Amino acid sequence: MCNVIKEGSVYQFADDTCLITAHRDIKVAERHMQQNFDLICKWAHDVGLVINSNKTKLIHIRSSHNTADYSIKVITHEHDCFHNKHQNCSCKALEIVQQHKYLGLIIDERFNWGPHIQHVCHKLRAIQSKLAILKYKVPYKILRLIYLSMADSIIGYGLSSYGKTYKTYLDYIYKLQISILKIIVPKKVKLECKKNNDYNDLFNYCKILSIFDKTKLHTLIEENQNKSKLNKKKRPDGLRNILYQKSFNLPKVNNVYGQRTWMYYLPNVLNELPLEMQNIFVTTDKFSSKIKNHFIDSYKRTT
Template sequence: MKIDENFGWTKHIDYVSNKLRILLCKFYQLSFKIPKDVLKCIYLALVDSIVSYALDCYGLSFKTHIDKIEALQIRFLKLLVDKKTQRKCQNDYSQLFKILKVLPVSLKHKYLLAMNNHGSTEHITQHQHGIGTRMVTQGKYEIPRVNNFYGGRTLTKQLPKLLNDLPTEIRDETNKARFSRLLKKHLLSKI
Protein backbone atom coordinates (compact mmCIF):
# COMPACT_ATOMS: atom_id res chain seq x y z
CA MET A 1 0.00 0.00 0.00
CA LYS A 2 1.15 3.50 -0.81
CA ILE A 3 0.30 6.17 1.73
CA ASP A 4 1.42 9.79 1.46
CA GLU A 5 2.40 12.19 4.25
CA ASN A 6 -1.21 13.44 4.58
CA PHE A 7 -2.51 9.88 4.98
CA GLY A 8 -4.27 10.24 1.65
CA TRP A 9 -4.94 7.46 -0.79
CA THR A 10 -4.06 9.25 -4.04
CA LYS A 11 -0.68 7.53 -4.40
CA HIS A 12 -2.18 4.11 -3.76
CA ILE A 13 -5.03 4.65 -6.22
CA ASP A 14 -2.53 5.83 -8.85
CA TYR A 15 -0.41 2.75 -8.12
CA VAL A 16 -3.43 0.45 -8.54
CA SER A 17 -4.46 2.28 -11.73
CA ASN A 18 -0.98 1.86 -13.22
CA LYS A 19 -0.96 -1.86 -12.37
CA LEU A 20 -4.35 -2.25 -14.03
CA ARG A 21 -3.24 -0.38 -17.16
CA ILE A 22 -0.27 -2.71 -17.57
CA LEU A 23 -2.53 -5.71 -17.04
CA LEU A 24 -5.09 -4.34 -19.51
CA CYS A 25 -2.56 -4.57 -22.33
CA LYS A 26 -1.90 -8.26 -21.56
CA PHE A 27 -5.61 -8.88 -21.08
CA TYR A 28 -6.38 -7.39 -24.50
CA GLN A 29 -3.90 -9.74 -26.16
CA LEU A 30 -5.40 -12.72 -24.31
CA SER A 31 -8.94 -11.80 -25.38
CA PHE A 32 -8.19 -12.96 -28.93
CA LYS A 33 -6.74 -16.29 -27.86
CA ILE A 34 -8.87 -17.73 -25.07
CA PRO A 35 -12.64 -18.19 -24.47
CA LYS A 36 -14.62 -15.50 -22.61
CA ASP A 37 -15.42 -17.72 -19.60
CA VAL A 38 -11.72 -18.46 -19.06
CA LEU A 39 -10.99 -14.76 -19.48
CA LYS A 40 -13.53 -13.98 -16.76
CA CYS A 41 -11.75 -16.39 -14.40
CA ILE A 42 -8.49 -14.58 -15.14
CA TYR A 43 -10.24 -11.26 -14.50
CA LEU A 44 -11.48 -12.46 -11.12
CA ALA A 45 -8.08 -13.88 -10.20
CA LEU A 46 -5.91 -10.95 -11.26
CA VAL A 47 -7.88 -7.74 -11.71
CA ASP A 48 -10.46 -8.23 -8.98
CA SER A 49 -7.79 -9.23 -6.47
CA ILE A 50 -5.72 -6.11 -7.24
CA VAL A 51 -8.77 -3.86 -6.93
CA SER A 52 -10.04 -5.57 -3.77
CA TYR A 53 -6.73 -5.47 -1.89
CA ALA A 54 -7.15 -2.86 0.90
CA LEU A 55 -10.32 -1.54 -0.76
CA ASP A 56 -12.04 -1.33 2.61
CA CYS A 57 -9.39 1.30 3.50
CA TYR A 58 -8.90 3.30 0.31
CA GLY A 59 -12.54 2.97 -0.73
CA LEU A 60 -13.42 5.84 1.60
CA SER A 61 -11.40 8.14 -0.63
CA PHE A 62 -12.91 10.79 -2.91
CA LYS A 63 -15.31 9.59 -5.59
CA THR A 64 -13.18 11.09 -8.37
CA HIS A 65 -10.27 8.84 -7.34
CA ILE A 66 -12.47 5.75 -7.22
CA ASP A 67 -13.92 6.63 -10.64
CA LYS A 68 -10.43 6.22 -12.18
CA ILE A 69 -10.38 2.58 -11.16
CA GLU A 70 -14.00 2.06 -12.16
CA ALA A 71 -13.26 3.39 -15.67
CA LEU A 72 -10.43 0.87 -15.99
CA GLN A 73 -12.73 -1.84 -14.70
CA ILE A 74 -15.20 -1.07 -17.51
CA ARG A 75 -12.41 -1.38 -20.08
CA PHE A 76 -11.68 -4.88 -18.75
CA LEU A 77 -15.36 -5.86 -18.76
CA LYS A 78 -15.74 -4.77 -22.39
CA LEU A 79 -13.23 -7.46 -23.26
CA LEU A 80 -15.26 -10.10 -21.40
CA VAL A 81 -18.39 -9.76 -23.55
CA ASP A 82 -19.05 -10.24 -27.24
CA LYS A 83 -19.41 -7.37 -29.73
CA LYS A 84 -23.22 -7.59 -29.74
CA THR A 85 -23.39 -7.05 -25.98
CA GLN A 86 -20.87 -4.21 -26.23
CA ARG A 87 -23.05 -2.43 -28.81
CA LYS A 88 -26.14 -3.00 -26.65
CA CYS A 89 -24.42 -1.39 -23.65
CA GLN A 90 -22.68 1.35 -25.64
CA ASN A 91 -24.74 4.18 -24.11
CA ASP A 92 -24.40 2.84 -20.59
CA TYR A 93 -21.38 0.62 -19.97
CA SER A 94 -22.30 0.29 -16.31
CA GLN A 95 -24.79 -2.38 -17.44
CA LEU A 96 -21.78 -4.64 -18.08
CA PHE A 97 -21.39 -4.99 -14.30
CA LYS A 98 -24.91 -6.34 -14.04
CA ILE A 99 -24.54 -8.65 -17.05
CA LEU A 100 -21.27 -10.15 -15.79
CA LYS A 101 -22.37 -10.09 -12.10
CA VAL A 102 -19.28 -8.12 -11.08
CA LEU A 103 -19.48 -5.28 -8.57
CA PRO A 104 -18.03 -1.90 -9.53
CA VAL A 105 -15.34 -0.57 -7.20
CA SER A 106 -17.71 1.83 -5.42
CA LEU A 107 -20.17 -0.97 -4.59
CA LYS A 108 -17.43 -3.53 -3.97
CA HIS A 109 -16.19 -1.21 -1.23
CA LYS A 110 -19.62 -1.26 0.40
CA TYR A 111 -19.75 -5.04 0.04
CA LEU A 112 -16.36 -5.51 1.72
CA LEU A 113 -17.25 -3.01 4.43
CA ALA A 114 -20.43 -4.91 5.30
CA MET A 115 -18.78 -8.35 5.04
CA ASN A 116 -15.76 -7.44 7.17
CA ASN A 117 -18.02 -6.04 9.90
CA HIS A 118 -20.77 -8.68 9.73
CA GLY A 119 -21.83 -9.63 13.23
CA SER A 120 -19.54 -7.03 14.81
CA THR A 121 -20.91 -4.19 16.90
CA GLU A 122 -17.62 -2.33 17.27
CA HIS A 123 -18.44 0.62 14.97
CA ILE A 124 -22.24 0.66 15.28
CA THR A 125 -24.81 1.29 17.99
CA GLN A 126 -28.54 0.63 17.93
CA HIS A 127 -30.90 3.52 18.58
CA GLN A 128 -31.46 3.42 22.34
CA HIS A 129 -34.02 5.68 23.91
CA GLY A 130 -37.33 5.17 25.66
CA ILE A 131 -39.50 6.56 22.88
CA GLY A 132 -40.84 3.99 20.40
CA THR A 133 -39.81 5.72 17.18
CA ARG A 134 -39.68 4.09 13.75
CA MET A 135 -35.87 3.88 13.93
CA VAL A 136 -36.02 1.77 17.09
CA THR A 137 -38.78 -0.53 15.82
CA GLN A 138 -37.04 -1.10 12.47
CA GLY A 139 -33.73 -2.06 14.09
CA LYS A 140 -31.84 0.84 12.52
CA TYR A 141 -28.43 1.99 13.70
CA GLU A 142 -27.48 5.36 15.03
CA ILE A 143 -25.50 7.51 12.57
CA PRO A 144 -23.15 9.83 14.47
CA ARG A 145 -23.10 13.54 13.69
CA VAL A 146 -19.95 14.89 12.11
CA ASN A 147 -18.56 18.39 11.77
CA ASN A 148 -16.49 18.14 8.61
CA PHE A 149 -16.01 16.20 5.38
CA TYR A 150 -13.34 13.96 6.90
CA GLY A 151 -15.76 12.86 9.63
CA GLY A 152 -18.30 11.93 6.98
CA ARG A 153 -15.85 9.46 5.43
CA THR A 154 -14.96 7.61 8.64
CA LEU A 155 -15.99 4.02 9.29
CA THR A 156 -18.14 4.99 12.28
CA LYS A 157 -20.25 7.17 9.96
CA GLN A 158 -20.23 5.04 6.80
CA LEU A 159 -20.95 1.60 8.28
CA PRO A 160 -24.23 2.44 10.08
CA LYS A 161 -25.34 4.45 7.05
CA LEU A 162 -24.66 1.45 4.79
CA LEU A 163 -26.43 -1.01 7.08
CA ASN A 164 -29.45 1.29 7.47
CA ASP A 165 -29.81 1.41 3.66
CA LEU A 166 -30.05 -2.39 3.47
CA PRO A 167 -33.42 -4.15 3.62
CA THR A 168 -34.23 -5.61 7.03
CA GLU A 169 -33.96 -9.26 5.89
CA ILE A 170 -30.38 -8.68 4.73
CA ARG A 171 -29.34 -6.59 7.74
CA ASP A 172 -30.69 -9.17 10.21
CA GLU A 173 -29.19 -12.21 8.45
CA THR A 174 -26.85 -14.08 10.82
CA ASN A 175 -25.50 -16.68 8.37
CA LYS A 176 -22.45 -15.05 6.74
CA ALA A 177 -22.65 -17.01 3.46
CA ARG A 178 -26.33 -16.15 3.00
CA PHE A 179 -25.64 -12.54 4.01
CA SER A 180 -22.93 -12.39 1.34
CA ARG A 181 -25.24 -13.72 -1.40
CA LEU A 182 -28.13 -11.44 -0.47
CA LEU A 183 -25.86 -8.40 -0.14
CA LYS A 184 -24.22 -8.95 -3.54
CA LYS A 185 -27.61 -9.47 -5.20
CA HIS A 186 -28.95 -6.30 -3.57
CA LEU A 187 -25.93 -4.22 -4.60
CA LEU A 188 -26.09 -5.51 -8.20
CA SER A 189 -29.75 -4.49 -8.35
CA LYS A 190 -28.71 -0.90 -7.51
CA ILE A 191 -26.67 -0.55 -10.72
Protein backbone atom coordinates in the same frame (compact mmCIF):
# COMPACT_ATOMS: atom_id res chain seq x y z
CA MET B 1 11.22 -6.19 19.83
CA CYS B 2 7.79 -4.92 20.84
CA ASN B 3 8.64 -5.24 24.55
CA VAL B 4 11.52 -2.73 24.42
CA ILE B 5 9.36 0.14 23.14
CA LYS B 6 8.39 2.71 25.79
CA GLU B 7 6.51 5.32 23.73
CA GLY B 8 4.41 4.67 20.65
CA SER B 9 3.29 1.50 18.87
CA VAL B 10 4.88 -1.26 16.83
CA TYR B 11 3.12 -3.10 13.99
CA GLN B 12 4.72 -6.19 12.50
CA PHE B 13 3.99 -8.56 9.63
CA ALA B 14 6.63 -11.17 8.78
CA ASP B 15 9.89 -9.20 8.42
CA ASP B 16 8.20 -5.78 8.04
CA THR B 17 8.15 -3.59 11.15
CA CYS B 18 6.45 -0.22 11.49
CA LEU B 19 7.20 2.07 14.45
CA ILE B 20 4.74 4.89 15.13
CA THR B 21 4.89 7.77 17.59
CA ALA B 22 2.38 10.61 17.78
CA HIS B 23 2.18 13.91 19.64
CA ARG B 24 0.74 17.37 19.11
CA ASP B 25 4.25 18.79 19.42
CA ILE B 26 6.38 17.52 16.52
CA LYS B 27 9.58 17.96 18.56
CA VAL B 28 8.23 15.68 21.30
CA ALA B 29 7.20 13.07 18.71
CA GLU B 30 10.66 13.31 17.14
CA ARG B 31 12.33 12.78 20.52
CA HIS B 32 10.14 9.75 21.30
CA MET B 33 10.88 8.30 17.86
CA GLN B 34 14.62 8.67 18.37
CA GLN B 35 14.47 7.09 21.82
CA ASN B 36 12.41 4.15 20.58
CA PHE B 37 14.61 3.65 17.52
CA ASP B 38 17.71 3.64 19.75
CA LEU B 39 16.11 0.91 21.88
CA ILE B 40 15.37 -1.14 18.76
CA CYS B 41 18.94 -0.72 17.48
CA LYS B 42 20.31 -1.88 20.85
CA TRP B 43 17.93 -4.82 20.93
CA ALA B 44 18.91 -5.81 17.39
CA HIS B 45 22.61 -5.78 18.32
CA ASP B 46 21.98 -7.93 21.41
CA VAL B 47 20.23 -10.62 19.36
CA GLY B 48 22.79 -10.55 16.56
CA LEU B 49 20.88 -8.50 13.99
CA VAL B 50 21.78 -5.34 12.10
CA ILE B 51 19.33 -2.55 11.27
CA ASN B 52 19.76 -1.61 7.61
CA SER B 53 19.42 2.18 7.60
CA ASN B 54 19.22 2.25 3.78
CA LYS B 55 16.02 0.19 3.83
CA THR B 56 14.53 2.05 6.80
CA LYS B 57 12.42 5.07 5.86
CA LEU B 58 10.95 7.90 7.91
CA ILE B 59 7.65 9.57 7.04
CA HIS B 60 6.00 12.50 8.81
CA ILE B 61 2.22 12.00 8.53
CA ARG B 62 0.31 15.20 9.19
CA SER B 63 -2.77 17.16 8.21
CA SER B 64 -2.83 18.93 4.88
CA HIS B 65 -3.70 22.10 6.85
CA ASN B 66 -0.39 21.87 8.70
CA THR B 67 1.99 24.01 6.66
CA ALA B 68 4.74 24.27 9.29
CA ASP B 69 8.16 23.70 7.72
CA TYR B 70 10.01 21.58 10.25
CA SER B 71 12.58 19.02 9.14
CA ILE B 72 12.56 16.00 11.45
CA LYS B 73 15.71 13.95 11.94
CA VAL B 74 16.14 10.43 13.31
CA ILE B 75 19.61 8.87 13.37
CA THR B 76 20.59 5.21 13.14
CA HIS B 77 23.22 5.06 15.88
CA GLU B 78 25.70 2.22 15.56
CA HIS B 79 26.91 0.05 18.42
CA ASP B 80 30.19 1.92 18.87
CA CYS B 81 28.31 5.22 19.04
CA PHE B 82 26.23 3.97 21.99
CA HIS B 83 29.42 2.92 23.83
CA ASN B 84 30.99 6.35 23.24
CA LYS B 85 27.81 8.08 24.39
CA HIS B 86 27.32 9.69 20.96
CA GLN B 87 30.63 11.56 21.09
CA ASN B 88 31.87 12.53 17.60
CA CYS B 89 28.78 10.87 16.16
CA SER B 90 28.85 10.44 12.39
CA CYS B 91 25.97 7.98 12.14
CA LYS B 92 23.59 8.16 9.21
CA ALA B 93 20.17 9.80 9.47
CA LEU B 94 17.12 8.01 8.12
CA GLU B 95 15.84 9.09 4.73
CA ILE B 96 12.65 11.17 4.92
CA VAL B 97 10.11 10.24 2.24
CA GLN B 98 6.78 11.77 1.24
CA GLN B 99 5.20 8.38 0.54
CA HIS B 100 6.15 4.78 1.09
CA LYS B 101 4.83 1.37 0.05
CA TYR B 102 3.99 -0.62 3.17
CA LEU B 103 2.40 -4.07 2.86
CA GLY B 104 1.21 -3.28 -0.65
CA LEU B 105 -0.39 0.08 0.17
CA ILE B 106 1.10 3.46 -0.76
CA ILE B 107 1.08 5.51 2.46
CA ASP B 108 1.20 9.25 1.83
CA GLU B 109 2.47 11.87 4.30
CA ARG B 110 -0.94 13.57 4.12
CA PHE B 111 -2.79 10.24 4.27
CA ASN B 112 -4.04 10.98 0.79
CA TRP B 113 -4.97 7.84 -1.13
CA GLY B 114 -4.35 9.48 -4.52
CA PRO B 115 -0.87 7.91 -4.97
CA HIS B 116 -2.22 4.44 -4.15
CA ILE B 117 -5.10 4.91 -6.61
CA GLN B 118 -2.54 5.76 -9.29
CA HIS B 119 -0.58 2.63 -8.34
CA VAL B 120 -3.69 0.45 -8.72
CA CYS B 121 -4.62 2.10 -12.03
CA HIS B 122 -1.12 1.48 -13.37
CA LYS B 123 -1.49 -2.25 -12.66
CA LEU B 124 -4.99 -2.36 -14.15
CA ARG B 125 -3.81 -0.74 -17.39
CA ALA B 126 -1.13 -3.43 -17.72
CA ILE B 127 -3.79 -6.13 -17.28
CA GLN B 128 -6.07 -4.33 -19.72
CA SER B 129 -3.43 -4.42 -22.46
CA LYS B 130 -2.89 -8.16 -21.96
CA LEU B 131 -6.61 -8.91 -22.06
CA ALA B 132 -6.94 -6.87 -25.26
CA ILE B 133 -4.60 -9.39 -26.90
CA LEU B 134 -6.09 -12.48 -25.27
CA LYS B 135 -9.67 -11.68 -26.26
CA TYR B 136 -8.98 -12.98 -29.77
CA LYS B 137 -7.55 -16.26 -28.47
CA VAL B 138 -9.65 -17.38 -25.47
CA PRO B 139 -13.42 -17.42 -24.73
CA TYR B 140 -15.31 -15.08 -22.43
CA LYS B 141 -15.34 -17.47 -19.44
CA ILE B 142 -11.54 -17.66 -19.40
CA LEU B 143 -11.23 -13.89 -19.77
CA ARG B 144 -13.58 -13.42 -16.82
CA LEU B 145 -11.51 -15.81 -14.69
CA ILE B 146 -8.36 -13.87 -15.60
CA TYR B 147 -10.07 -10.63 -14.57
CA LEU B 148 -11.14 -12.10 -11.22
CA SER B 149 -7.73 -13.58 -10.47
CA MET B 150 -5.70 -10.53 -11.49
CA ALA B 151 -7.66 -7.27 -11.71
CA ASP B 152 -10.33 -7.97 -9.09
CA SER B 153 -7.76 -9.14 -6.53
CA ILE B 154 -5.66 -6.01 -7.07
CA ILE B 155 -8.70 -3.77 -6.59
CA GLY B 156 -9.84 -5.66 -3.51
CA TYR B 157 -6.51 -5.55 -1.64
CA GLY B 158 -6.82 -2.99 1.16
CA LEU B 159 -10.09 -1.73 -0.32
CA SER B 160 -11.82 -1.29 3.04
CA SER B 161 -9.13 1.31 3.81
CA TYR B 162 -8.49 3.21 0.59
CA GLY B 163 -12.03 2.68 -0.72
CA LYS B 164 -13.38 5.33 1.66
CA THR B 165 -11.47 8.07 -0.14
CA TYR B 166 -13.03 10.68 -2.44
CA LYS B 167 -15.39 9.47 -5.16
CA THR B 168 -13.41 11.38 -7.77
CA TYR B 169 -10.38 9.19 -6.98
CA LEU B 170 -12.38 5.96 -7.20
CA ASP B 171 -13.84 7.09 -10.53
CA TYR B 172 -10.45 6.38 -12.14
CA ILE B 173 -10.68 2.72 -11.11
CA TYR B 174 -14.37 2.56 -12.02
CA LYS B 175 -13.67 3.79 -15.58
CA LEU B 176 -10.86 1.26 -15.94
CA GLN B 177 -13.19 -1.49 -14.74
CA ILE B 178 -15.66 -0.59 -17.49
CA SER B 179 -12.88 -0.44 -20.10
CA ILE B 180 -11.66 -3.92 -19.12
CA LEU B 181 -15.16 -5.42 -19.03
CA LYS B 182 -15.87 -3.98 -22.50
CA ILE B 183 -12.90 -6.03 -23.69
CA ILE B 184 -13.86 -9.38 -22.17
CA VAL B 185 -17.63 -9.46 -22.76
CA PRO B 186 -19.08 -10.72 -26.08
CA LYS B 187 -19.45 -8.08 -28.78
CA LYS B 188 -23.25 -8.18 -28.76
CA VAL B 189 -23.32 -7.37 -25.02
CA LYS B 190 -20.99 -4.44 -25.52
CA LEU B 191 -23.09 -3.10 -28.40
CA GLU B 192 -26.28 -3.46 -26.37
CA CYS B 193 -24.75 -1.42 -23.52
CA LYS B 194 -23.54 1.18 -25.99
CA LYS B 195 -27.01 1.39 -27.54
CA ASN B 196 -28.61 1.92 -24.13
CA ASN B 197 -25.78 4.23 -23.02
CA ASP B 198 -25.59 2.29 -19.75
CA TYR B 199 -22.43 0.30 -19.09
CA ASN B 200 -23.59 -0.80 -15.63
CA ASP B 201 -25.12 -3.78 -17.42
CA LEU B 202 -21.55 -5.02 -17.91
CA PHE B 203 -21.23 -5.58 -14.16
CA ASN B 204 -24.54 -7.43 -14.09
CA TYR B 205 -23.61 -9.63 -17.07
CA CYS B 206 -20.20 -10.55 -15.62
CA LYS B 207 -21.52 -10.86 -12.03
CA ILE B 208 -18.76 -8.51 -10.86
CA LEU B 209 -19.00 -5.65 -8.36
CA SER B 210 -18.02 -2.09 -9.18
CA ILE B 211 -15.36 -0.40 -7.05
CA PHE B 212 -18.05 1.48 -5.09
CA ASP B 213 -20.16 -1.55 -4.13
CA LYS B 214 -17.05 -3.66 -3.59
CA THR B 215 -15.91 -1.12 -0.99
CA LYS B 216 -19.24 -1.40 0.81
CA LEU B 217 -19.15 -5.20 0.80
CA HIS B 218 -15.55 -5.36 2.07
CA THR B 219 -16.42 -2.93 4.86
CA LEU B 220 -19.46 -4.99 5.89
CA ILE B 221 -17.32 -8.15 6.01
CA GLU B 222 -14.45 -6.60 7.98
CA GLU B 223 -16.70 -4.71 10.41
CA ASN B 224 -19.01 -7.66 11.03
CA GLN B 225 -17.68 -7.97 14.59
CA ASN B 226 -18.90 -4.41 15.33
CA LYS B 227 -22.52 -4.99 14.32
CA SER B 228 -23.51 -5.46 17.97
CA LYS B 229 -22.36 -1.86 18.63
CA LEU B 230 -24.75 -0.35 16.08
CA ASN B 231 -27.33 2.05 17.43
CA LYS B 232 -30.77 1.21 16.01
CA LYS B 233 -33.47 3.84 15.76
CA LYS B 234 -36.56 3.47 17.93
CA ARG B 235 -39.78 3.44 15.91
CA PRO B 236 -43.33 3.77 17.22
CA ASP B 237 -45.55 0.67 17.21
CA GLY B 238 -47.70 0.16 14.16
CA LEU B 239 -45.35 1.97 11.76
CA ARG B 240 -45.70 0.30 8.39
CA ASN B 241 -42.48 -1.19 7.01
CA ILE B 242 -41.25 0.02 3.65
CA LEU B 243 -38.62 -1.47 1.37
CA TYR B 244 -35.88 0.99 2.36
CA GLN B 245 -35.59 2.23 5.94
CA LYS B 246 -32.84 4.15 7.66
CA SER B 247 -32.80 1.88 10.68
CA PHE B 248 -29.49 2.96 12.23
CA ASN B 249 -28.51 6.24 13.82
CA LEU B 250 -25.49 8.05 12.44
CA PRO B 251 -23.10 9.60 14.97
CA LYS B 252 -22.35 13.29 14.66
CA VAL B 253 -19.08 13.97 12.86
CA ASN B 254 -17.28 17.23 12.19
CA ASN B 255 -15.21 16.43 9.12
CA VAL B 256 -14.50 13.95 6.32
CA TYR B 257 -12.28 11.88 8.59
CA GLY B 258 -15.24 11.20 10.87
CA GLN B 259 -17.30 10.03 7.90
CA ARG B 260 -14.60 7.45 7.08
CA THR B 261 -14.57 5.79 10.51
CA TRP B 262 -16.51 2.54 10.86
CA MET B 263 -18.82 4.14 13.48
CA TYR B 264 -20.25 6.39 10.74
CA TYR B 265 -19.51 4.49 7.54
CA LEU B 266 -20.98 1.12 8.61
CA PRO B 267 -24.49 2.35 9.60
CA ASN B 268 -24.50 4.68 6.60
CA VAL B 269 -23.90 1.74 4.23
CA LEU B 270 -26.56 -0.34 5.98
CA ASN B 271 -29.11 2.46 5.71
CA GLU B 272 -28.66 2.36 1.93
CA LEU B 273 -29.64 -1.33 1.84
CA PRO B 274 -33.19 -2.69 1.81
CA LEU B 275 -34.60 -3.69 5.17
CA GLU B 276 -34.27 -7.37 4.25
CA MET B 277 -30.51 -6.99 3.63
CA GLN B 278 -30.11 -5.05 6.87
CA ASN B 279 -31.72 -7.87 8.82
CA ILE B 280 -29.54 -10.46 7.08
CA PHE B 281 -26.39 -8.57 8.10
CA VAL B 282 -27.51 -8.12 11.70
CA THR B 283 -28.88 -11.63 12.33
CA THR B 284 -26.60 -13.93 10.31
CA ASP B 285 -22.89 -14.41 9.70
CA LYS B 286 -23.24 -15.76 6.14
CA PHE B 287 -24.45 -12.56 4.54
CA SER B 288 -21.76 -11.68 1.99
CA SER B 289 -23.12 -13.72 -0.96
CA LYS B 290 -26.68 -12.41 -0.52
CA ILE B 291 -25.60 -8.79 -0.26
CA LYS B 292 -23.27 -9.24 -3.24
CA ASN B 293 -26.16 -10.60 -5.30
CA HIS B 294 -28.24 -7.60 -4.23
CA PHE B 295 -25.59 -5.22 -5.56
CA ILE B 296 -25.31 -7.16 -8.84
CA ASP B 297 -29.10 -7.16 -9.31
CA SER B 298 -29.11 -3.40 -8.84
CA TYR B 299 -27.05 -3.03 -12.04
CA LYS B 300 -29.92 -4.30 -14.17
CA ARG B 301 -31.16 -1.54 -16.41
CA THR B 302 -34.59 -0.31 -15.44
CA THR B 303 -36.96 0.26 -18.35
